Every structure is written in C-alpha cells, then in structure tokens.
Amino acid sequence: MRxxxxxxxxxxxFGKFPEKAIFELGAEATQAxxxxxxxxxxxxxxxxxxxxxxxxxxxxxALRDAGITDIEIxxxxxxxxxxxxxxxxxxxxxxxxxxxxGIAIGAESxxxxxxxxxxxxxxxxxxxxxxxxxxxxxFALLQRRYMDISGVTLEQIATVSVKNHHNGCTNPYSQxxxxxxxxxxxxxxxxxxxITQLQSCSTTDGAAAVVLTSLNMARRYTRKxxxxxxxxxxxxxxxxxxxDIPFSDVTSKGAKDAYTMAGxxxxxxxxxxxxxxxxVNELQHYVELGFCERGEEVGLLMDGITSITGRLPVNPSxxxxxxxxxxxxxxxxxxxxxxxxxxxxxxxxQVPDAKVGLAHTLGGExxxxxxxxxxxxxxxx
Amino acid sequence: xxxxxxxxxxxxxxxxxxPALIGSKCGLCGQVLFPAxxxxxxxxxxxxxxxxxxxxxKLYTFTTVYMASEHFPPPYTVGWIELPEDIRxxxxxxxxxxxxxxxGICMRLYIEKLxxxxxxxxxGYVFRPTTGETLR
Numbered sequence: 001m002r003x004x005x006x007x008x009x010x011x012x013x014f015g016k017f018p019e020k021a022i023f024e025l026g027a028e029a030t031q032a033x034x035x036x037x038x039x040x041x042x043x044x045x046x047x048x049x050x051x052x053x054x055x056x057x058x059x060x061x062a063l064r065d066a067g068i069t070d071i072e073i074x075x076x077x078x079x080x081x082x083x084x085x086x087x088x089x090x091x092x093x094x095x096x097x098x099x100x101x102g103i104a105i106g107a108e109s110x111x112x113x114x115x116x117x118x119x120x121x122x123x124x125x126x127x128x129x130x131x132x133x134x135x136x137x138x139f140a141l142l143q144r145r146y147m148d149i150s151g152v153t154l155e156q157i158a159t160v161s162v163k164n165h166h167n168g169c170t171n172p173y174s175q176x177x178x179x180x181x182x183x184x185x186x187x188x189x190x191x192x193x194x195i196t197q198l199q200s201c202s203t204t205d206g207a208a209a210v211v212l213t214s215l216n217m218a219r220r221y222t223r224k225x226x227x228x229x230x231x232x233x234x235x236x237x238x239x240x241x242x243x244d245i246p247f248s249d250v251t252s253k254g255a256k257d258a259y260t261m262a263g264x265x266x267x268x269x270x271x272x273x274x275x276x277x278x279x280v281n282e283l284q285h286y287v288e289l290g291f292c293e294r295g296e297e298v299g300l301l302m303d304g305i306t307s308i309t310g311r312l313p314v315n316p317s318x319x320x321x322x323x324x325x326x327x328x329x330x331x332x333x334x335x336x337x338x339x340x341x342x343x344x345x346x347x348x349x350q351v352p353d354a355k356v357g358l359a360h361t362l363g364g365e366x367x368x369x370x371x372x373x374x375x376x377x378x379x380x381x
Numbered sequence: 382x383x384x385x386x387x388x389x390x391x392x393x394x395x396x397x398x399x400p401a402l403i404g405s406k407c408g409l410c411g412q413v414l415f416p417a418x419x420x421x422x423x424x425x426x427x428x429x430x431x432x433x434x435x436x437x438x439k440l441y442t443f444t445t446v447y448m449a450s451e452h453f454p455p456p457y458t459v460g461w462i463e464l465p466e467d468i469r470x471x472x473x474x475x476x477x478x479x480x481x482x483x484x485g486i487c488m489r490l491y492i493e494k495l496x497x498x499x500x501x502x503x504x505g506y507v508f509r510p511t512t513g514e515t516l517r
Contacts, residue, residue: 119448121500127416128471130388130457131495131505140444141461148442194447238422240414240468245442245461328470367471 001095005218005225008211009336014324015175017205018111018350022054025207026062026097026107033103033209034066041067044054045099046161047076048089050082050106050328054111062107074167080275080363082106083208083331084233084375090212091231096105100217107207108326120203135365136200140192141278146246152283153364154194156298158185160279161199161321167308170348175204175324199279208333210262226339229262230378236371251288256377264356266290269312271351273334274360276319285360313351316341331375334359344379358381382463388495388505392416400492401433402506408470413466436465436490443482452496462488462508476509482515487511
C-alpha cells in the first residue's frame with residue numbers, strides 16, 4: 001500500500017442556508033478544495049460524495065457545477081460517519097494504486113431535509129424508532145445512566161459545551177460564534193431530559209472537501225503534504241454484547257485499529273476533533289480514544305488539559321457544538337480543520353507545533369446495535 | 382367498530398390477561414434475544430426456542446422527550462428496562478407523571494394503545510412503575 005496525503009481542503013461556512021441546494025454547498029466546498037490544492041477540475045480522477053437526506057446522484061450534481069464530469073463518482077451514506085467513510089474510501093483507492101488523485105466530499109442541508117426542525121429518527125420501520133427513539137433520546141438515556149453511576153454533574157457536562165463554544169467564537173466556519181456560560185447551557189430549552197438545547201449540536205447546512213494523492217505525487221503540489229497515517233471505519237456490535245451503555249466499544253475498537261495502523265499511541269496526539277454531537281459524548285470519547293482511564297475524563301476537561309491552550313486540545317475548531325452538524329459533511333470538515341492546524345493555518349484557533357491530529361465521528365441509530373458506524377482518522381506532518 | 386392491531390407482529394402476546402414479550406433463547410449458548418430470532422445472533426446456532434420473557438424488570442435508564450416523534454406527541458417518556466433474562470428492552474414508559482421515575486425501580490409490562498391509525502387502535506407494549514405491588 002502507498003502512503004496517501006492530503007494536498008487541498010475546503011469548506012463552506014456552516015449555518016442555516018435554506019436557499020441553497022445540497023449540490024450548491026457541495027460544489028462550493030469542492031471548488032475551495034481544488035483552489036487550495038492548486039489543481040484543475042480535470043486533474044480529479046475519482047470522487048466519493050457523502051450525503052444522507054438528498055436524492056439520487058447528489059455527487060454528480062455538485063461535481064458538475066465544479067467542472068468535474070466523466071469520472072468514477074460514488075455516492076456514500078453512513079449517517080454522521082458518511083464524510084469519514086468517503087475519506088476512507090478515497091484513501092484506499094489511492095493507497096491501493098487504483099488512482100493517483102481524487103476527492104472526498106461531504107454535504108448536507110438539514111434545513112431543507114424531511115426532518116428539518118425535528119429530532120433525527122432511525123430509518124423507517126426501525127423497532128425503536130416506532131416506539132419514539134431518536135438520536136438525542138439515545139444519548140439522553142446514556143447521559144442519565146452515566147450521571148447516575150458516575151456522579152458526574154450536569155454542570156461538568158455543560159462545561160464541554162462552554163469550552164467548545166468558546167473555541168468556535170474565533171472559527172470563521174462556525175455557525176454560533178458565541179460564548180455561553182454553564183448557566184446558559186443548563187437553562188436552555190429542555191429537549192430530551194437531561195439534555196438541553198445547548199448541550200446538543202445544531203443540525204445545520206454545510207459541505208467540506210479534501211483532495212488526496214499519493215505522497216510521492218503530493219510533493220509536486222505542496223511543500224507541506226498532510227499524511228493520512230490511519231483511516232478506519234467500522235460498524236457497531238450487537239447491543240446485547242454491550243455491558244453498560246455509557247461507554248461504547250465501537251469507538252474504542254476503531255481507535256485501537258487506528259493507533260495500530262499509524263504505529264503511534266494516544267500519547268502522541270497533539271489535537272483531536274471528536275464527535276461532540278452532545279456535550280456528554282466528549283467525556284466518554286476521551287476514555288474510548290485512550291486519552292485517559294475511565295473516571296479521569298472529567299478531570300481532563302476541568303483541569304483545562306483539553307482546552308485550546310492545554311496539553312491535548314479537543315475540538316479546537318469549536319466541534320459540532322459550535323460549528324453545527326451537517327451530518328455527512330462533519331467527518332470531512334473535521335479533517336479539513338486538522339489539516340489547517342497541521343499546516344499552521346488555523347489562525348486564532350492555532351494549536352502551537354501541532355504535528356499529529358485525530359478525527360473521530362460516530363453515527364447512526366438502529367435498533368439492537370450499539371451504534372451505526374465510527375470513523376477514526378489520524379493525520380500527521 | 383375499533384380494531385386493535387399490534388404495531389409490529391410477533392413481539393408480544395396477552396393470554397388471559399397476562400401480557401408477555403416473546404423472545405428467543407439459544408439452546409447452545411443460552412443467549413436470550415428480543416425480538417425473537419430464528420437464528421441465535423450470538424453464536425449463529427439454529428437451535429433456538431421461543432420464550433415468554435418476564436413481565437417484571439428494573440428501570441435501567443429513561444428520558445422524557447419534549448419534541449414530537451412520528452407517533453407520539455410531547456412530552457413522552459421512553460426508557461430501557463432490564464429483565465431478569467439479562468437483556469434490556471427499549472419501551473414507552475407510562476405512569477411517569479404520577480410516579481417519579483428513578484433508575485433501578487421496578488417496572489411491569491402492559492399491552493396498551495400506542496397510537497390511533499384511522500379506524501385502528503395500534504397496540505404495543507409499555508412499562509409502568511410497579512408502585513405498591515409486590516414482584517413475583
């Protein structure tokens with residue numbers, strides 16, 4: 001297998017853009033990534049395009065408007081892990097030698113989707129969905145159990161949201177760009193007890209894209225290629241094998257695979273963009289990604305270790321909580337954020353001397369499985 | 382004339398007023414599953430038999446939802462119920478306005494109307510807190 005590098009990234013601003021079609025968002029991100037890579041549309045040999053709530057051949061529509069036609073285009077759906085899955089597939093097509101240069105894109109318009117203004121249900125006919133399950137209820141059930149058995153407080157969980165909203169204030173791509181206090185978070189609208197609106201990410205509109213090549217070719221385009229050291233996607237196991245719901249094996253296993261593939265450990269990670277769809281998730285993911293032992297996760301947060309100025313900044317971009325969450329775009333956007341960090345282009349949100357970054361997404365609610373899919377990428381310079 | 386229809390087939394039964402969820406039990410590894418499967422998803426054995434699950438269990442966790450779902454207007458409460466067969470069942474929870482819920486309390490299965498679908502009363506399983514009743 002060949003080493004694969006990222007030579008260009010692009011993103012739209014995340015927010016509410018009901019006047020824009022999904023393909024318009026996708027085309028905008030694609031054009032930004034091509035410009036960043038310094039290449040032409042005709043240089044692209046293949047594309048993976050992640051989208052959940054659009055219609056048929058969304059990728060072809062977006063790429064048409066970016067000047068890319070007459071190539072292999074694959075449309076991808078893997079819930080919130082769709083974007084990471086598109087990157088994983090593009091990585092493989094280059095690593096294997098099938099192609100030399102391609103693009104992975106994620107795009108979503110939640111404001112024009114059939115579930116706009118609603119909680120996200122599982123697929124039609126899903127047993128738990130029929131009985132009132134949705135993605136927020138899933139994690140509210142987890143959060144209540146977690147608080148009950150661990151003694152972690154709502155104030156501590158809300159602190160994740162305070163941190164990430166703080167980081168997002170200076171990220172030009174973020175939806176909110178606003179500071180919130182612990183009280184603001186806790187006193188915001190109660191949606192799935194104990195999860196309030198500001199403990200939850202906003203499902204929003206946006207797109208992101210990354211251009212990948214073999215590492216050898218990357219040196220022709222840039223002096224600072226960002227190497228994909230690990231690319232992992234895996235699905236969740238049966239829920240009956242999950243001993244307790246607060247911590248999920250799917251992220252632990254995905255992370256373990258990624259560290260093995262990269263030949264490094266969690267202690268080598270300089271910054272992390274993880275799936276903070278709900279504030280509580282960030283605490284569990286500290287443990288599952290190997291950043292600390294169970295029981296130490298609140299300390300990592302409250303001691304400032306995961307703050308943007310800490311030893312291991314987590315979600316320095318503002319994460320899903322501040323940036324918003326266009327489902328299929330998020331996994332690609334996280335990778336774009338890490339690329340900017342590793343190139344030293346993250347502006348006010350720059351983590352000093354960042355050399356290794358980890359991106360993590362978790363997605364999909366389906367009855368009888370612990371999760372739909374997890375994606376873990378490790379990038380390095 | 383109101384017709385009662387189950388929201389999905391084969392999940393539960395009610396004989397002489399005793400409701401039960403129908404699961405499957407593997408003759409090889411002992412894994413109990415709900416809903417029932419013809420193959421054990423733990424070991425893939427086809428030596429599985431249909432079993433009635435215990436009516437009483439414990440509340441593992443719960444949430445009250447303040448936005449509508451496809452079938453339920455807000456607020457409604459759902460949760461996971463832990464049964465003695467060592468499995469967890471996701472369910473609507475009823476009676477939560479009258480009896481405050483707490484993780485670990487005893488819960489009992491009932492078959493009730495879930496929602497109305499034109500002339501049909503769609504029925505399914507719910508759990509209610511078993512206040513004042515002794516567990517069998």
